[in-house]
Amino acid sequence: MREGKRLVAVIIGMLFVCGLMISCSKKPVQGPLMGPGLAGPGAGGIPPGTETGIGSAPLTDEKLRALGITTEEQKREFLRQKEEFENEDIHFDFDSAVIREDAKPILLKKAEFLKKYPSLTITIEGHCDERGTSEYNLALGERRAHSAWQYLVNLGIAPNRMQMISYGKERPIAFGHDEASWAKNRRAHFVIHF
Amino acid sequence: MKEWFRRFAALVLMVVAFAGILVFQAYGADRVYLDITDPSFRKLPIAVPGFRVDGGSPGLGDDLLSTTKKDLQISGIFQVLDSRAFFADPQKLGVTAAEIDFGQFKQGGAEYLIRGSYSTDGQNIHLELRFFDVVGRKMLLGKAYDGKIQDRKLMIHRFVDEILKLITGEGGVFSTKIAFVNKEGKTSRIYMVDFDGSNPTLLTPREELAMSPTWSPDGRFIAYIGYRGDRTALSILDVGSRTVRDFFLGGVISSVRFNPQRDLIAVSVSNPDGNPEIVGVDLQGNITGKLIAGGWNIKTSPSWSPDGRKIAYVSNETGGPQIYIYDVSTGSRRRITFSGDYNTSPSWSPKGDWIAYSGLVGGHHHIFIVNPETSSTMQLTNGNYNDEAPTWSPDGRMIAFQSNRSGRNAIWVMLRNGTDARLLTEMPGDQILPSWSPRFQ
Numbered sequence: 001m002r003e004g005k006r007l008v009a010v011i012i013g014m015l016f017v018c019g020l021m022i023s024c025s026k027k028p029v030q031g032p033l034m035g036p037g038l039a040g041p042g043a044g045g046i047p048p049g050t051e052t053g054i055g056s057a058p059l060t061d062e063k064l065r066a067l068g069i070t071t072e073e074q075k076r077e078f079l080r081q082k083e084e085f086e087n088e089d090i091h092f093d094f095d096s097a098v099i100r101e102d103a104k105p106i107l108l109k110k111a112e113f114l115k116k117y118p119s120l121t122i123t124i125e126g127h128c129d130e131r132g133t134s135e136y137n138l139a140l141g142e143r144r145a146h147s148a149w150q151y152l153v154n155l156g157i158a159p160n161r162m163q164m165i166s167y168g169k170e171r172p173i174a175f176g177h178d179e180a181s182w183a184k185n186r187r188a189h190f191v192i193h194f
Numbered sequence: 195m196k197e198w199f200r201r202f203a204a205l206v207l208m209v210v211a212f213a214g215i216l217v218f219q220a221y222g223a224d225r226v227y228l229d230i231t232d233p234s235f236r237k238l239p240i241a242v243p244g245f246r247v248d249g250g251s252p253g254l255g256d257d258l259l260s261t262t263k264k265d266l267q268i269s270g271i272f273q274v275l276d277s278r279a280f281f282a283d284p285q286k287l288g289v290t291a292a293e294i295d296f297g298q299f300k301q302g303g304a305e306y307l308i309r310g311s312y313s314t315d316g317q318n319i320h321l322e323l324r325f326f327d328v329v330g331r332k333m334l335l336g337k338a339y340d341g342k343i344q345d346r347k348l349m350i351h352r353f354v355d356e357i358l359k360l361i362t363g364e365g366g367v368f369s370t371k372i373a374f375v376n377k378e379g380k381t382s383r384i385y386m387v388d389f390d391g392s393n394p395t396l397l398t399p400r401e402e403l404a405m406s407p408t409w410s411p412d413g414r415f416i417a418y419i420g421y422r423g424d425r426t427a428l429s430i431l432d433v434g435s436r437t438v439r440d441f442f443l444g445g446v447i448s449s450v451r452f453n454p455q456r457d458l459i460a461v462s463v464s465n466p467d468g469n470p471e472i473v474g475v476d477l478q479g480n481i482t483g484k485l486i487a488g489g490w491n492i493k494t495s496p497s498w499s500p501d502g503r504k505i506a507y508v509s510n511e512t513g514g515p516q517i518y519i520y521d522v523s524t525g526s527r528r529r530i531t532f533s534g535d536y537n538t539s540p541s542w543s544p545k546g547d548w549i550a551y552s553g554l555v556g557g558h559h560h561i562f563i564v565n566p567e568t569s570s571t572m573q574l575t576n577g578n579y580n581d582e583a584p585t586w587s588p589d590g591r592m593i594a595f596q597s598n599r600s601g602r603n604a605i606w607v608m609l610r611n612g613t614d615a616r617l618l619t620e621m622p623g624d625q626i627l628p629s630w631s632p633r634f635q
Contacts, residue, residue: 095514095536123424133552133559133582134596134626135406136508136515136538138419138448139462139470139494145446146468163424164464166446170382170403191424 067117089187097143111155123163125189129182141166148188227363237273241304244284250314265354270609296331319343323353367587371631373407378623391618409631410452417450441479449494455502462494486520497540506540541584550584574612585630594628
């Protein structure tokens with residue numbers, strides 16, 4: 001009888017230890033995970049475009065170290081800037097791919113972020129409002145992505161760090177049929193590869 | 195002697211009965227075909243009484259009748275008269291010229307008449323269809339079909355197609371399909387339907403975002419733009435096996451169109467300067483050469499002329515998008531749209547006489563056709579909604595297009611003169627970017 005009880009105790013003990021191990025290995029230690037889908041302080045209340053087919057793998061400690069981030073302070077700073085980078089779009093006039101004056105300070109910030117973390121690569125998405133025709137908008141979206149790309153290249157970012165893609169008018173983030181919505185949809189959106 | 199004759203007669207009857215096809219063509223050699231695009235064209239009134247049941251299950255009659263009426267209506271050539279104008283009991287009404295009281299139909303306003311009769315035996319159907327000239331009191335076309343009950347609609351489609359050939363000189367498009375993109379939530383995939391909107395079929399179940407389908411001239415392939423992570427591919431679907439091959443062309447792809455004469459696809463893809471330009475790509479994904487390039491502007495939406503020697507395309511080199519024609523052999527380019535600030539989506543007609551496109555007018559997009567030689571235009575649609583992305587039927591009689599006139603985007607079909615618009619796709623989601631297949635033999 002005593003042996004049986006000891007055996008039970010051992011088993012319970014093992015289960016307890018296993019339980020501890022499982023719960024400890026479940027989450028990477030990194031704090032709140034801020035993927036591209038969340039609106040943040042820098043987003044100006046605009047919910048950013050999300051499901052674009054580009055996956056974002058979880059940000060592990062190892063990846064942060066590869067970016068040169070070793071302290072909590074650095075990590076907080078990085079996450080804040082990353083969120084701003086991915087949530088702050090630049091906008092365009094109707095039927096235009098010209099970089100507006102209000103886009104330039106935003107692009108400058110993005111260039112600074114990319115220079116600070118030189119191993120990061122990104123995709124620039126070009127989008128259009130609903131008023132043009134579907135197929136022509138695929139081409140216009142590409143021109144918008146390219147304009148942003150060129151502007152960043154001119155600020156010193158290596159061209160091959162930045163991919164481009166166009167979604168035309170297929171991925172709106174605002175769904176009204178008025179200029180307020182249209183203006184939000186005429187955008188370039190920036191996604192970081194992890 | 196009598197016995198011999200009897201057996202011979204029986205043999206002849208058997209041969210006739212089993213031959214399956216009876217053709218009586220009554221028109222002479224100098225035929226004048228009807229041109230439905232002529233402004234003076236008016237539809238031909240036709241009566242289609244109920245089918246006579248000669249044996250087997252009577253339940254198919256309504257189905258056969260409605261299929262026949264729908265095919266006639268879709269053709270754009272006939273005005274199907276209300277059956278209530280004709281009081282005869284279809285079961286008692288004759289089926290041959292000798293048996294029919296044409297006077298009664300003439301009084302009801304009919305100029306043409308179709309009499310159908312059928313019998314079933316298990317899974318099989320024997321269907322006889324006869325097309326009459328009411329005024330001339332004679333049969334113009336008669337066919338007998340034997341096959342499975344499930345193929346009955348194909349029999350009727352074929353018959354109406356032959357009527358069209360008789361009347362207008364060219365068969366219809368009963369064998370064709372229309373491919374398009376269906377958007378449901380975040381997913382945009384390629385589907386196709388029959389020419390009359392039936393049999394919606396998902397062709398690309400694994401896609402998340404696919405755009406701009408275009409049929410190959412033999413109907414075996416559909417090329418489209420496939421989104422692959424953060425890249426776009428020229429994707430080629432084998433319609434029979436449903437396998438897809440992807441080709442990456444080193445830039446962002448915004449438009450693809452098959453050449454109607456050979457294995458070549460015009461693709462609008464961005465060059466390293468970021469300007470979309472039009473290149474040729476073969477079926478192995480190799481870029482064969484630049485077609486329309488140069489300049490700091492967009493060149494997209496190529497549409498080949500039927501002989502494959504010219505390309506209509508969109509360029510914004512003068513500010514807003516306009517339509518141009520590029521001559522492949524000479525390299526010359528010529529603008530052809532001069533009214534309106536936003537003209538896109540060109541589609542060259544199968545006979546080469548018109549280019550359909552979408553023009554912005556009064557704040558909405560509508561379908562126009564432009565003469566490639568003279569640049570004269572005709573507006574085909576109007577209203578407080580958007581019509582885009584026209585594509586021609588292979589017989590050049592109809593144009594399918596994308597319209598949100600019913601509140602959501604769907605594919606509609608109209609005659610080339612802008613009349614008879616009908617909804618093609620009745621399914622959940624938004625349907626856009628149609629492409630009409632060639633005829634399948």
